[in-house]
Amino acid sequence: MELMKSDNIIQDRSEQQQEQEMQQRQQQQQEQHHFHVLAVDDSVIDRKLLEKLLKVSSYQVTCVDSGDKALEYLGLLNNLDPHSTASSFSSTSSSCSQPPQQEGLKVNLIMTDFCMPGMSGYDLLKRVKGSSWKDVPVVVMSSENVPSIISMCLEGGAEEFLLKPLQLSDLDKIQTYLLKSLHHSCTNIDKTDLIDHVDEDINNNNDDNNNNNNR
16 A cells, blocks of 8 residues: 555656646747747848747747848948838748838847858848847858857857758757846836836825925
8 A cells, every 4th residue: 555655656756856846838939929039131041940949949930131230120220211112121920021110019039140242241240239120149160160259249248159051959058048038128118117116106295295395
């Protein structure tokens, strides 16, 4: 009898553990679905591969083929043409066809190729880090393993430097940065709400004082 009870206890614990693991996986997939990645690469093949890997991992992804279009999507170009913007972006969701400022979307991560015609990935990195998007993590990718380039990008603010061709396992490295970006977004929202509440309290107090003075 005691042996049977022991076996039942072990089985119950095993089932509870499996259920907890399943819930954790479901929660992780739900969180990943809310992560929005802006992918920048002039190579059609590399861009499609990256888009496929991100989509398989349940990430929302918007693809552009140049640094200029990435800046345009982020609203960092002065000569933004709203008529050409929608046709310039490739996204797995129709809600990403317009710049995030217009649609209220958040970009949680930027992944850019290093070597591109016109604006390089490093130039894009510096522009992003010097803008209002400075807190968004940037990952630089390249098919060339050059230590000086890797060091330059990491010192310039890149969170990670990945070598092409990318593997599904590479996405595990960027998950930490996505969570960091999401946490920062939530913190900013909390601060904004707090400021709004403080301003509202101040206005209410001023109204009360004015009413008392009028009496």
